[in-house]
Each structure stands twice: as C-alpha cells, then as structure tokens.
Amino acid sequence: MELLKKYPKTFQWLFLLIVFFALCFAIDVPETYKFIRGQAEFVKDPNQSSYVFLGKEVRYYAFDVFWRLPPLLGWLPIWINDSLFFLMNDWMPIEVWNEDTQEFKSRPIVLQISRNLTAFMTFLIELIREILLGGLETIVAFTSWDWIDKNPWAELPGLPWTIVAAGAALLSYKLSGKGLALFAGLTMVYISVFGQWKPSMQTLSFILVAAPLSFIFGLGLGIAAFKSKRVEKALYPILLVMQTMPQYAVLVPALVLFGVGDHAAVIITMVVAIPPMILLTLLGLRAVPLEVIEAGRMSGCTNIQLMFKVLIPTARRDILIGVNQVIMVCFSMAVISAFIGAKGLGFNLLLALNQLNIGLALEAGLCISLIAILLDKMSLAWANKQTDYFGNLTFYQRNKNFLFFVAIFVIGIALAYIGNYLFKDTFNYLFEIPHNKGISTADFWNKGVDWIFDTFFVYIKAFNTWLIQEVLQPMRALYLRMPAIATIVLVVGAGYLIGGLRSALVVCALTLFIAFSPWWDRALVTAYMATFGVIVSCIIGFTVGTLCFQNKHSANFMLGVCDIFQTFPSFVYLIPVMMLFGITDTSVLIAVIVYATIPATRYTIEGLRSVPAGLHDAATMSGVNKFQRLTKIEFPLAFPHMMLGINQTIVFALFMVIIGAFIGTEDLGQYILKALSDKKGAGIGLTLGICVAFIALIFDNLIRAYVQKRKKHLGID
C-alpha cells in the first residue's frame, strides 16, 4: 500500500499492462484465422459476410468481435469513390464554349475546373521545359497546329547545356560566392556528361513550377491563418492529417481528378508541399516579438507593409525552413509522381529499380539528389542576400552579371553551332548530350553489386535469414496475435495515463477508425515494421547524436550530414539496400532505419544543445564526471526535445515503410500501390492513407501530451 501511494503512476501502468495481457490470453485466436508459412497471409473464413449501407454492399470476413472489430467503415472507400465520380461527371453542369465544334457544351463544374487547372499547369511546365529543351507546345498554345504546319521554322530551339550550366554557376556566384558556383557548375556538367540532361531538365521544369507555386500558396494560407483564428481552426486538422499522410496515398484521388501526366504531378506535389509551408509560416509569424510589430506600427506601416516588410522578414528563419521543406517534398514527389506519369529522372529511377538495374538507378538518384541540394542552397543564399548602398558602382559593375550572361549565351550558341559541324555523324555534344549516350558508370556499379553479391552472398543470406526468422517473423506474429480489443485498451489506456481524458478520447477515435476499416491486419503489419524501424533508428540516432555532441565540430558536422541526407528524395534510399539485400523485408527495414535515423540524430544533438549552459557549470561544480553529467543532467533535460525527434522518426519510418511497398512488403502500402492501378482505387487509396496518417497521429498525440507535461514539470518553455 505504501509503495502504491509512493509510485501511483507505475502501478497504473502495471495495471494497464496486466489488463492488456489478460485480454490477449483470454481471447482465443479464431479457428479460421491462421498464418500460412509464417507469412502475413491469412486463411480467412471462406464464407464472406456482407451488409448493406447507403445502398452499397460491403463484403467482409466475419470474426469474433473481440478478436477483430467488424469493418463498419467498409463503405467509406466505396462512398468516397462514388462521390468523386459524381463530382466529376454529374454535379452542377455548366455551359462551356467549345472552340472546336463552335457551340456550347454542358459539362460538370468540377470537371471544367480540373480541365482549366490542367491546361494552366501543362502550359507552365511546357514553357519552362521548352526553354530548356526546345519544342513546339508553347507556340501551339498561343497559335494552333495549323499555324505551326505553315511555319515550320517556329520552334523553340532549347538552350545548349553549356549555357544552362554556366548560367547556373553565374547565378550561384551572384547569390552566394565561389563555392556554390563551383558546385552548381560541377553538378550541371556531371548531369550532362552522364547523359541525364533531358530527364534532369524535365524534372527541373516540374520543380520550377511546383516549388514556387507551393511556396506562394503556403505562405498565403499561412498568413490567412495567422490573421484569422477561424481559418486556422479550419485548416489545422487538415494540416495534421496531410503532414502524416504518406505521399503515395494522395496520388490515387489525384489520378481521378486530374488524370495522368506532369500537370497532375504538379498539383499533387502542391497538395503535399503546402501543409508544411503553412505550418512553418504560421509558426514563424507567431514567434515575431510583439515589440517588433509595435515598432513597425509606430514607423507608420500600413497593414500590408507590416506584413511584408516587418513580419515576414523577421520570421524568415522559419519560413526558410518551410522553403527547404517545400523543395524536399518536391523532389520526393518528383520520383513518386512518376507513378502517375510524370516524366524525368523519377521515371527513369523507378524503371531502373523495377529492372533491378542498380547502376542506372544510382545515377538517376544521384542526379536528383544533386539538383535538390543545389536548389536548396541557392534558395537559402537568395534569402540571405544583402544589398550594398554605398558602393559607387560604374555601369559595368552594376550590370556585370547580366553582361556575363549575355557573353555566356553568345558563346554557348556559337559552341553549339560549331558542334553541329564537329559532330556531324554523331550527336551534337555541345548542344545536348542525349539520354544514355553519355558516360555511364551503370555497368561498373552493376558489376560491383554482382561482385558483392557473389562474394558475400553467404553472409548476407545468413544475416537475412536470421533476421527474418529470428526477429521479424516472431515480432510480426506477436503483433498479429493481439486481439483488437486488447490493442485498443492498451492504446487508450496509455492515452489516459499520459494525457488525461482528452488525449484518451482523441486516441480512441483514431484507433477505432483503423479498427473499423477493413485493414486492421495490414495496419498491424505496418505498425510492426515501423516499430522495428523506429526502435533501431532511435538506438542508433541517440548513440550517434550523443557521441557527436561531445565535440562541437563533430556535432556541427553531423547536423550538416543530416541536412544533406534529408534533401535526398525518399526513393533514393531504396537503391543501396536493394544492392545488398534484394527484394526482401530486410531491404525495406534497413531503408526505414537509415531514413528515420536522420531526425533521431538531429533532435538528440539539438536537444542536448538546448540544455542551458548555466546548468553545465552547476553540474561541473558539483563534481560530476562526464558520464554522470550526461545521465543526470543532460539526458533528463534534453528528453522532451528528443521525444519530438522520436515523433519525427515515427513519421519518417511510416513514410518509408509505405514506400517500401514498391519492393514488395505486405502492409498498407502494398494496398495503396494496388489502388493506383485500380479504376475504383481512389477511395481505397485515400482511406488507406488516412489509416497510416492516423497511426502516426496516435503516436504524435501521445508523445506531444507527454512532452508538454514533462516540459511543464521541468519548467522549460
């Protein structure tokens, strides 16, 4: 009794665990629910049950209600699907003038909007693409095909790669300096020489449309949310779900609304990239000190001046992180949206991965990553640029960069012209090195992979078998063995103990949604993979973070490494692991671990750094040694911040698990992938996406509640 009073929390947790295990043992596995070969394929009751809801028949496998809850939400995907089709095909027809047939035609409003958006996006992408690569479409957009036929000279010639490369270097030099200029130049030369010019420019044109649009919309909505509480309240739940929804899942509804192609990819990229931009804009604007706002007002700013000259510049640190996120998401989506027909590097990467041509995949992946890093650095440099008011500049000095560009332009064209004669029989290498006609190291890499495979096959195989048989399968079996009721009790109980009634209710609602969906088993498999990934990532991340923290330089170095790794599109992570482990769960898990270790490490270092210096001194004066200081002072105080890192780790891990479906795992992700090729997949894709988002949000809610409590307790914040 004494003990109980002394540690009430511990006993509450113990009680919860006891209830959980009691439920697990009390509820038997139904006869009809068995694993085959230890794989996640289940023999389910061959006699499907069904019920009718809203006029739709929903089929499902009936189990004991305590074992698996009935899929009461089975109608949701069908309903979403039907609603989408209704919106696209029947809802609110309006009269539209048709140029070709010269008459009015009736068309649903959503379809019309979607068509107009599509046309607009396609025009933007084509414009940039044709400036870089040449083509007809832009001119056609202003005239017609007939006009083009009559005037065969009318074609945008495209820029020779030499001009683009030198131009990029020049721009980088103007923005930042020699270092970035060198990097930009080398990146462009690499891309060209390795024959990735065309897909790279296709990807670039896609990004140059998607990123600025996402930035503008994100900033605009962020400002709107900052100004009006109502807008913020309306946006917030959508933002939360969008932040945790796997990017895959949004593809399917986009497919229905906008069809296949680059334009759909741009729109969907915006949908994914805008939420973090909004959140970070809001965060930044909120953090502007009141006195700075007052100083702006006293300087006589109008509301608009106050927003654009005071608030946004002052909040630019957070807004820049937003820009960074937008660029990251854009590149990530550049690969993923290849599934819905975006051209460029992403498409090549997916193709190469599909053919198991690791060398080609590596080259394409490297190109994407290099361009991502370059754009990231350039945007950063641009935001930090300064003006010089005092230099008494001559005409030449002021227009130096422009003059240089003109010179580059002329020289580039001259070179391309000379190239015409120089490479008469082959391709004009001074204009554009065609795809796969440049130097390729693919063979080298493929041979390397083969060699590794041949040499270490035994060890890799042994490790793989051990991991799968001894660790992964038992873990998966344990997860699947949990009766639904027991899981719900555990999660809701944890919610109550950590965050009180409110938290418990939120968590309960989220869990029930997944439980009532038809994919509880798959969700469990997803959760098992994510859990495994998160645990290993956290162990690695905390260890690496703590070790690096011991020295200021290594800590900075590590943060830089994290920055660069974070810029890689998520798909790129699959390349090296597939080199080693082929198509297995192990590959996916290792990709998950590598990807999710980034936030774990970053937040560990940042958390440890946030411990006030005064406390360090106090600890030192109390005579602690290094280890004691770490365990007694630094860890407890850094813990809340590190927990936020775990939060990120979970989101990252889930993303990667879902992407891992591409190389064949058996979780929710695989269904999302399937939904892509299904005509009625939109509803399924979206619902699955929401399920994954909810898994993340359950953890998010628990961790945030804990962190808040803990911070209050420690008096930080």
Add this chain to the structure above:
Amino acid sequence: MSEPVIKCENVYKIFGANAQKMLQDSNGNVDAKTFQKNGCIVGVNNASFEVSKGEMLVVMGLSGSGKSTLLRCISRLTDATGGKIFIEGQDLLQLNNKDLIDLRRNKMGMVFQSFALLPHKTVVENIAFPLQIKGIKTEDSISKAMDMVKLVGLDGRENYFPRELSGGQQQRVGIARSLAVEPDIWFLDEPFSALDPLIRKEMQDEFLRLQDKLQKTIMFITHDFDEALKLADRIAIMKDGIIEQLDTPANIVLNPATEYVRKFTEEVPREKVLLIEDVMETSQENLGNLKVSKDEIIENVAEKILTQEKAVAVIDENNKIIGSINPSKIINTVFGGRKNNN
C-alpha cells in the same frame, strides 16, 4: 504656452471581454478588485494629464503598474477603453486608420525596451526603415539615415546587423530609428532597462545631450526611480493603473502624496535631486559674500556653502537676491532625519 502637445482626459484601459460595458456601468469609479472578479484586468485607471511642448514627462512605476499600457494608449498601439486623448488638439481616438498612419509617420517616434530592431536589416537599413515606409527614395532615406547614424555615434558600424552589436549599440540604433522622421513627440518605453548599469548611465547622459539639442516632447517610461529623477521635467508615479502623483522631481521628494510614493523617496540622495530654490529661506538678513543661483543642484554647491559661516545669498537669473540658505540647512537636508524633514 499655448496648447498642450499631449492631453489625456480620464483615460481608462481595461482588458477583458466586456470591459466596455463594465466601464459604463461603473460610472467612472473603477475598482480593480471587482473588475478582476468579473474577468477584467484594469490596465490604466482614470489617467488625466497634459504634456506641453518640449517637456519631458517620465512615467515611473513597477512592473504591472500600467505605465506601458498608458504609453500604448497614447500611441494608440492599443485602443483606450474610455476617455479622451488629444495629440496637438486632434482627438486621437477619432482618427481613422489612414490619418493615424500619417500621424505616426510624421509626428511620432518610439523606442522600445528590447530594441525591436528588424533582424534582417543592417543598422542603416533599420534607421532608414520609417523613411522608406513613408515612400522616400532609397538614396535619400539612406543618406538621411547616415546622418542619424552619426548623431548617435555609430559611424563605421552602419553595415552591421543588429545581432553583431552590443545592447547599448542596439538601443542607439533604436533611438536613431525613432528620430529618423524628425518627430515632434518622442515615446520611450523603458529604453535603458535592458542595459548594464554603466552603459545605462552613459546612455542617459547621451539622451540628455540629444534632448538638449532636439527639444522634443517626450513621454519616457521607466521603473527606475533614480533614472526618473535624473531625466524628468515632471514625474508621474503609477500604481495599479492609477497615477498616484504627478509633479516635479523636487516636489515628489519633498512632498510625497501617498505612502507608496514616500517609500520610493526614502532612499533618494536628496542633494542630487533638490535645487537650492527648494530648500532656501526667504529671510535676507545676515548674508555673507557668497552668492549661489537658485537653480543649482545642492550637491554641486554644497561644499562651497558648508565652508561659509554666514548664510549664503540666493539669487535668481537676474542676479537679484531672493532668499538665503544656512549651512546648517544643507547639513539638515543631506543628513537629517528624513521623515520629519518636511
């Protein structure tokens, strides 16, 4: 003097959901406690005063006394809940947004406790900011800002960012910025509170030098009584939103109106505050040869007077003898029992 530059009549500022209605119901008798029970917090309670041209009014009070709120009502950074505020005869609360912005662009300058510099702009850009907001051309605003840089003694650092400056230097930028549009009215909200004591003293001297040159109409907020005594033409002491006493420094030291004000005055070194005029006697008999001006601070002439045996004559600006002061009176003022002195 003609019209006061700043004039407040029964200004109230009450925070809370239905502050307006409660103020109307209370008929001007605002009691902080009853308001608090109803979820309203009284910031400024029935403030009435005037500031005339070229005068420096220092508002002194501890944190939470409503002094900053009062200043923000007068600069209309917040809207007063009740009462009237006139700036050069214009009813501030009736101004529309455009007129208010015009007023701020041309007539008002403000300095903030934590400097409130724009972190992305250099020193000179920060100072030029109010000018650029007004729509002045970049070149002109920068050259004007450079003049201000020289005025506050930051030449050579005009291209530094605020983060590269010390606190004192940052506040010089804040001061320069607030003066860039050459305002008539100058608001300073605890400008030196965030600075080290030595820097603070230096900045106060610098501030007095500037004011000597510029002769602005000033409202200066501080929680430091010594600072108030050093700078002020008149001091308003605030507590719980109410102005407890508004008077010249000497009068506040000599005649504290309430117990609260007395507490502040107890530890004040009087010889540094009081003028000869404040302690002289009107009798003009038995005078020695020494004459002192009535406007001298006691501290400056104390040594001279104390070496005299006879009473010292006190003269006004026309060299006319208007009274006398005994050495014993000086001793009494400086060292005498403070409570029964007046």
